[in-house]
Amino acid sequence: MTDTLARPAAPAPQPAPPARVRRARRRTGPVAWVLRVVALLYVLGLVALPVASVVQHTFADGLAPVLEVLTSEDFLAAARLTAQVAGIAVVLNTVFGVGMGILLVRYRFPGRRLLSAVIDLPVSISPVVVGVALILVYGTTGWFGPALQDAGVRVIFSVPGMVMATVLVSLPLVLREIVPTLEEAGIEQEQAAQSLGANAWQRFWRVTLPTIRWAVAYGVVLSLARSLGEFGAVRVVSGSVAGESQTLTLFVNDSYQEFGPDAQRAAFAAAFVLMAVAVVLIVVIAALRPREETS
Amino acid sequence: MTHDSGGASGIEVRGVTRRFGDFVALDDVDLDVRPGGLTALLGPSGGGKSTLLRIIAGLDYPDAGTVRIAGRDATFLPPQRRSVGFVFQHYAAFKHLTTARNVAFGLEIRRRPRDEVRARVAELLRLVHLEQFADRLPSQLSGGQRQRMALARALAVQPEVLLLDEPFGALDAQVRKELRDWLRRLHDEVHVTTLFVTHDQEEALEVADEIVVINQGRIEQVGSPGELYDRPANPFVMAFLGPTTVLGGELVRPHDVEVLTDARAGAHEARVTKLLRIGHEVRAETRAADGSTPWVQLNRVQVDELGLVEGGTVWLRALVPSPVAGVAAPAPVPA
Amino acid sequence: MSLLDLLDRADRTGTTASPAPRGRGRRPGDLTTGAGIGLGIGVLWLSLLVLLPVAAIVAGAFQDGFAGFWASITDDEALSTITFTVGAAALVTVVNAVMGTLIAWVLVRDRFPGQRVLEVVIDIPFALPTIVAGLVLITLYGPSGPFGVNLVGTRAGVVLALLFVTLPFVVRSVQPVLIDADREVEQAAASLGASGFTIFRRVILPTVTPAVVSGAALSFARALGEFGSVILISANLIGETQVSSSYILKMIESQEPVAAASVATLLLLVAVVVLVLLDVLQRRTARRD
Numbered sequence: 025m026t027d028t029l030a031r032p033a034a035p036a037p038q039p040a041p042p043a044r045v046r047r048a049r050r051r052t053g054p055v056a057w058v059l060r061v062v063a064l065l066y067v068l069g070l071v072a073l074p075v076a077s078v079v080q081h082t083f084a085d086g087l088a089p090v091l092e093v094l095t096s097e098d099f100l101a102a103a104r105l106t107a108q109v110a111g112i113a114v115v116l117n118t119v120f121g122v123g124m125g126i127l128l129v130r131y132r133f134p135g136r137r138l139l140s141a142v143i144d145l146p147v148s149i150s151p152v153v154v155g156v157a158l159i160l161v162y163g164t165t166g167w168f169g170p171a172l173q174d175a176g177v178r179v180i181f182s183v184p185g186m187v188m189a190t191v192l193v194s195l196p197l198v199l200r201e202i203v204p205t206l207e208e209a210g211i212e213q214e215q216a217a218q219s220l221g222a223n224a225w226q227r228f229w230r231v232t233l234p235t236i237r238w239a240v241a242y243g244v245v246l247s248l249a250r251s252l253g254e255f256g257a258v259r260v261v262s263g264s265v266a267g268e269s270q271t272l273t274l275f276v277n278d279s280y281q282e283f284g285p286d287a288q289r290a291a292f293a294a295a296f297v298l299m300a301v302a303v304v305l306i307v308v309i310a311a312l313r314p315r316e317e318t319s
Numbered sequence: 320m321t322h323d324s325g326g327a328s329g330i331e332v333r334g335v336t337r338r339f340g341d342f343v344a345l346d347d348v349d350l351d352v353r354p355g356g357l358t359a360l361l362g363p364s365g366g367g368k369s370t371l372l373r374i375i376a377g378l379d380y381p382d383a384g385t386v387r388i389a390g391r392d393a394t395f396l397p398p399q400r401r402s403v404g405f406v407f408q409h410y411a412a413f414k415h416l417t418t419a420r421n422v423a424f425g426l427e428i429r430r431r432p433r434d435e436v437r438a439r440v441a442e443l444l445r446l447v448h449l450e451q452f453a454d455r456l457p458s459q460l461s462g463g464q465r466q467r468m469a470l471a472r473a474l475a476v477q478p479e480v481l482l483l484d485e486p487f488g489a490l491d492a493q494v495r496k497e498l499r500d501w502l503r504r505l506h507d508e509v510h511v512t513t514l515f516v517t518h519d520q521e522e523a524l525e526v527a528d529e530i531v532v533i534n535q536g537r538i539e540q541v542g543s544p545g546e547l548y549d550r551p552a553n554p555f556v557m558a559f560l561g562p563t564t565v566l567g568g569e570l571v572r573p574h575d576v577e578v579l580t581d582a583r584a585g586a587h588e589a590r591v592t593k594l595l596r597i598g599h600e601v602r603a604e605t606r607a608a609d610g611s612t613p614w615v616q617l618n619r620v621q622v623d624e625l626g627l628v629e630g631g632t633v634w635l636r637a638l639v640p641s642p643v644a645g646v647a648a649p650a651p652v653p654a
Numbered sequence: 655m656s657l658l659d660l661l662d663r664a665d666r667t668g669t670t671a672s673p674a675p676r677g678r679g680r681r682p683g684d685l686t687t688g689a690g691i692g693l694g695i696g697v698l699w700l701s702l703l704v705l706l707p708v709a710a711i712v713a714g715a716f717q718d719g720f721a722g723f724w725a726s727i728t729d730d731e732a733l734s735t736i737t738f739t740v741g742a743a744a745l746v747t748v749v750n751a752v753m754g755t756l757i758a759w760v761l762v763r764d765r766f767p768g769q770r771v772l773e774v775v776i777d778i779p780f781a782l783p784t785i786v787a788g789l790v791l792i793t794l795y796g797p798s799g800p801f802g803v804n805l806v807g808t809r810a811g812v813v814l815a816l817l818f819v820t821l822p823f824v825v826r827s828v829q830p831v832l833i834d835a836d837r838e839v840e841q842a843a844a845s846l847g848a849s850g851f852t853i854f855r856r857v858i859l860p861t862v863t864p865a866v867v868s869g870a871a872l873s874f875a876r877a878l879g880e881f882g883s884v885i886l887i888s889a890n891l892i893g894e895t896q897v898s899s900s901y902i903l904k905m906i907e908s909q910e911p912v913a914a915a916s917v918a919t920l921l922l923l924v925a926v927v928v929l930v931l932l933d934v935l936q937r938r939t940a941r942r943d
Contacts, residue, residue, distance in 0.1 A: 055850070056764060063760040064772070066753055070818055072775050074790040075782075077800070081793050124696045132683040133693065141929065142704055148925040150879025152899040153918040156906050157707030160714050160915065167710060192703060212411035215378050216469075218398040219405040220425035220476055224688055230424070234415040253783025255882035260903060273785045273882070280789060280886060295786045302781040306774060309781075379681055 075299065082296040085289070093293035098266045102275040102294070109183065109258070109271060110251035113190035117247050121198025122240060126232065128199075129206040130214075143199060146192040154192050155260025158185060181263040186271070189257035194250040198243030205239040206232075242312045249305040253298060272298055328389030328479045328512060329354040330375055335384030337370055344370040345381070346536040352480070352514050352529075357506045359527035360516045361559070367536040368516045369484055375514070376405045376482050389479040404473030404511075408485040410465040412457035418468050419444065419453040425476035443471040446505070463494040467501075474509065483515035487522065499526050520560050524548065532556050554643050566613040569641040574616040578603070578625055579634040586634035589613065594622065594629055603627060605635065711922060714915030726916035731892055732901060736917065739898040742809065743877035746816040751870045754824025755862060761825070762832040779821045784882025787818055792886055807889035812897065815883040820873035827869030828862050835861050864939045868932055875928040879921055 082090060093099055128140055146154055161167045162179040172179060179185045217231045233240075255273040262269045270278065272294055279291035330352040337345040344367045352358050360368040373379040375386055377398035385394045393401050413421050419440050426436045444450045447467040457465055466486060473481060486502070487495040503526050506513055517523050523530050524544045532539040532547065532555075540552040551557035554570050564573045567587045579586055589605035592612070601622050603615045613635060617627075627633065685693065715723045726732060761773065779787060791814060795805045805811030835858070843853045881899035888895040898917055905914035 059756055060760050060764050060766060063753075063757045067757065067772060067775055067821075070814075070821060071778055074794040074818075075778060077793045078786075078790045120696065120699060123692050127689060127693050127696065130683070131685050131689055131693075133685055139697070139700070141933070142700055144929060145708070145925070146704055148875050148879075148929055150881060150899045150902070150918070150921050152881050152902050153711065153879065153921055154707070156902055156914050156918055157711045159906060160710035160911065161707050165911075167706070188703060195703070212407050212409060213413055215398070216405065216407060216411040216472075217413070217424065217428075219376055219378070219401075219403055220472065221399045221428045222424075223399060224686065226428055230428075231413060234413075237415075249781045253781070253786070255783060255785040256899060259881075260906065273783050276783075276785050276789060277885070291789065295789045298783050298786050299790075302778070302783065302786075306777050306781045309777075310774065 078292065078295060078299065082292040089289050090293045090296070093290045094297065096290070098270070099275060099290065099294060101266075101268070102270045102272045103297075105183075105186075105269070106252060106271040106273075109186045109190050110248060112187050113194065113251045114244060114247045116187070116191050117194055118198050118240065118244055121196070121243060122202060122233075122236070125199045125202040125206060125236075126228075129203055130211065143196045146195050147197075151189075151193055151254065151256030152260055155189055155257040158188055158192075158257075158261055162188075180261050181269060183269075185261040186258050186269070189261050190251045190254050193254050193257050194247040197247045197250060198240065201239045201243035201246070202236045205236045209235045238312060242309065245305055245308050245312065249302060249309075252301060330480055330512065330514065331387040332371070332375065333385045333387075335371070335374060335381040335386065337367075337374060337379065337381050343536050345374070348384070348533075348536070348538055350531060350538060350541070352512060354512050355510045356528045357503070357513045357526065358515070358529045358531060359523035360514060360531050360533055361520060361523040362518065362533040362539075363559070364518050366534045368518075368533045371533065372482050372484050372514065372516050375480075376403050377401050378405070402476075402479040404476065404478035404481040406466070406469050406473050406481070406483040406486050408488045410457070410462075410469045410489075412460075412465050412469060414457050417454050417456055418449055418460065421457070421468055422471045422475050424472060429476065439475060443475055446474075446508070447471045461494075462490050463498055466490065466498065470502075470505070474511070478511065480512040480514065483513070485516050485518070488517075495522075502526055524560070532559060534559070550642050552643075557643050562616070564613045564615070565611055566635055566637055567607075567609070568611075569637065570643050571637045571639075571641050572616075573602075573614055575638045576613070576615045577636045577638050578615055578617065578621070578627070579636060580625060582634050583636065586636040587613075589633055589635055591627055591629055591631050591633060594627060603633075605633065607635070708922065711915050711918050714911050715919040717912055717915070722912055723916045723919070726913045727920060729913065731896075732913065732917055734893045735896045735898050735901040736920065738809070738812075738894075738896070739878060742813050742816060742897070743874050745813060746820055746877045747870045747874040749817060750820055750824045750873045751866050754821070754869060754873075755828050755866055758825045758828035758832055758862075762829060776822050776825055779819050784819060784880070785886070787883040788815060788886035791815055791818060791883070796887070806887055807891055807895060809895055811887040812884055812895050815887050816877045816880055819880055819883045820876050823873035823876065824866060824869035827872070828865045831862050831865040864935055868935055871928050871932055871935075875925050878924055 124139075124143065128136060159166060159180055162172060162185060163169050164173060164180070166180075177184070179188070213231050213235065214227050217227045222230060253273060254271075255277065258271055259274060259277070262271070262274060266275075266278065276291050276294045276298070279287045279294065282288075330350070332348055332350040335345050335348045336343070346367075348367075348371060350371070360372060362368045370379060374381050375388070375393075377393065377396055377400075380395060385392060387393060388401055388403065398405070413424065416424070422440045422443050423436050426439060431439075440453075441450070444453055447470060449464060449467055449471065452460060452464060452468075457468070460468065466489075470483075470486075487498050490498065499522055502515075515526075527544060529541065530544055530547050531541045534555055540547060540556045542550075547556060548560050551560060554563075557563055557570055562573050563570050564576070565571075566576060577586075582588065587607050587609075589607040591603055592606050593602075593604040595602040595604065596619070599618050601617045601619055603617055603622070604612065605614065606612050615635065625633075715726070727736065757776070761769065761776075782790070791811075792806060793799065794801070795803055795811065795814060797804050797806060805814060840853050840857055843857050848856065879899055880897065881903075884897050885900060888897060888900070890896050890900050898921060902914045902917050902921075905911075905917070
């Protein structure tokens with residue numbers, strides 16, 4: 025469902041006119057005041073205050089206990105696994121997104137619209153359903169279970185399954201970013217390159233890819249945010265064994281469920297790390313957006 | 320100029336047909352573009368001229384027929400193997416590359432030595448008067464500059480033929496006029512076989528050595544600008560190349576009509592309905608006895624000498640016989 | 655634009671489907687060998703990743719025939735979780751439609767200090783991992799929260815979590831429409847004597863409605879399948895605060911794949927319906943432009 029993330033959103037407010045002109049032109053009326061206060065209180069109560077209180081809660085006992093959690097073996101193992109799974113998933117989705125995006129925009133073939141719809145499907149369904157679906161195909165009792173077992177390949181409760189789950193929940197993010205850019209750029213630059221002697225490979229590297237580079241970067245950041253934070257789908261297919269198949273989000277959940285002060289602290293420290301990464305990624309996205317528009 | 324004018328080569332199109340669904344864009348078209356010439360493909364929009372150009376460039380393929388470029392069968396060669404330079408109406412500039420890198424593109428693809436590329440790019444930028452803009456991005460250039468860059472880029476790889484698709488269509492009137500003169504002069508220097516598409520008859524008449532009039536997927540006439548204007552093969556060509564009016568059932572040019580103040584042999588009586596002054600020129604609209612409404616192109620001096628007034632009666636006579644005499648009612652004049 | 659112009663344009667962009675030429679030439683839009691291979695790999699990848707698993711869900715649901723499916727979704731626990739989840743999602747969708755439009759309006763039409771910060775805060779629910787979102791809400795609205803309000807284990811808590819994760823949908827869908835909206839139409843209405851409320855009802859509302867509906871549909875689908883942000887605050891009380899995703903997980907972990915697949919199929923169906931609805935809506939809006 026994160027596909028709305030992919031929409032060009034949050035346009036920067038237009039430059040405001042000089043203060044005096046502004047005041048003369050638009051006096052904030054009572055209705056506008058009410059709307060403004062309602063909007064601010066809603067967002068404050070729902071998002072801003074809770075987020076701030078987590079930061080406060082995490083550092084309630086100072087920095088030392090937090091650092092202790094962040095250097096613990098389980099945390100580091102979870103961080104490594106998260107990086108590994110998210111990294112592979114982002115690479116796969118980038119290759120898939122760029123390739124399929126070009127195919128969908130530049131070529132005409134039967135079933136094109138259906139294909140496009142199928143790509144959107146996984147992000148529109150519950151991550152738990154995504155996980156269960158993978159189990160039903162690749163689990164030990166699933167369709168391919170026996171065959172995979174014979175081949176000695178373990179998918180579910182192992183890294184491949186976690187990667188598949190993560191790929192699914194962020195499947196269209198790169199693609200949905202580059203499709204509008206490709207459509208807007210049109211086909212003429214590529215045709216010009218072709219008449220200048222460039223073959224398909226040269227056209228891709230020298231013309232198409234530079235044209236969509238900011239859209240790709242934006243899509244990669246979005247996929248990364250989604251992949252690092254995925255919980256439901258990974259929870260279903262991972263088994264969540266500490267130090268083995270536990271990602272950071274699972275670490276947060278499992279620690280919190282343990283209900284001890286130490287475990288609580290671990291949950292909050294890891295949550296803080298994930299939150300900090302999320303905020304950094306939002307800032308990167310905000311920085312990428314104007315470049316994408318001007319390029 | 321390093322361009323080898325001796326190697327200039329023609330284009331030979333035979334029996335080319337191209338359909339889009341039920342619509343026939345090109346219907347069994349034969350065309351010869353002579354080596355080293357500057358040829359215009361002129362016609363109304365939707366008439367098939369762009370489709371023909373794109374088929375020659377390899378950006379589209381015919382349903383039937385063949386295309387030969389420089390004596391080689393190119394019908395199904397991909398564009399990159401045709402040795403064709405193509406200039407798009409909207410420039411198709413590589414937006415992420417500077418002017419110099421745009422021009423160098425084809426040479427870099429061909430892995431030419433760096434020094435050669437640099438020298439060739441500098442030479443071309445001089446030719447198109449963009450040497451000060453070498454390091455600018457396309458977004459920092461005007462429309463006319465971008466189109467000159469696109470031309471330099473197409474010429475850089477020394478194509479056998481240069482194809483231009485409405486090259487000045489996206490530019491405003493003033494720049495358009497300048498670029499026309501400039502293209503004419505450039506061609507005199509470079510001598511590469513050039514075929515350009517336009518729907519502007521003035522542009523074709525002014526720039527080209529030879530004009531190919533194409534309409535509804537068929538070639539109507541091929542000839543020099545003078546031939547086409549003076550001896551159009553049919554009413555469509557006549558109407559497309561300049562103003563026409565119907566006098567006594569014949570299609571004539573409004574400036575080839577004599578205005579008389581008394582009845583004479585072969586003259587048609589008409590009443591002046593309106594005198595429209597456009598600067599020095601005067602457009603005299605009339606209503607003839609047979610109900611037709613011929614108009615005549617005059618100037619102020621002539622109007623004063625003849626003492627024409629709205630409502631007055633005149634006699635109109637064609638100065639030259641209609642080039643399309645005997646041909647039935649004219650085709651509607653395109654805007 | 656005339657038909658001929660359209661055809662000419664179609665010709666340029668290669669959007670006119672036409673039979674491949676008899677020779678070896680490729681028209682723009684025709685698949686090349688390379689593109690064909692790429693498409694094949696892409697479709698294979700999608701089949702392994704999406705189509706087969708989705709088919710497995712549906713097949714699993716109907717493994718014991720329609721009766722099995724029906725029994726699974728009308729089971730007491732399943733029925734109560736489905737009713738609760740759909741109800742909560744619907745409530746959240748309505749709140750979002752109103753509040754999202756309001757917030758979008760304030761972001762576009764109002765000017766005040768700190769607006770940029772508000773813009774960034776709106777995006778946080780999208781970027782924040784859902785499990786962290788749950789933790790975040792518990793800190794403030796849980797047992798040790800500063801306000802003394804404990805929503806853990808309550809339906810209100812679940813709704814709060816759903817509101818949190820779906821906050822940006824309507825805002826981000828309505829915002830660009832409001833930015834593009836022609837202010838002159840409103841000014842024209844005002845010059846014709848329309849009051850502020852009339853302008854809102856007759857001019858602004860019709861303009862933003864498709865965007866509100868599409869944002870609301872997305873937030874409904876998301877709320878229906880939400881899991882991570884809900885599990886901590888809901889405490890997963892059966893018959894009370896258990897959402898469908900939790901139920902599916904519980905069923906698959908207790909080796910009851912038919913029960914899990916049946917409810918999953920139901921969620922899948924709703925997601926497909928929402929996607930089709932959005933597609934129709936987008937097509938209709940595109941036509942109107």
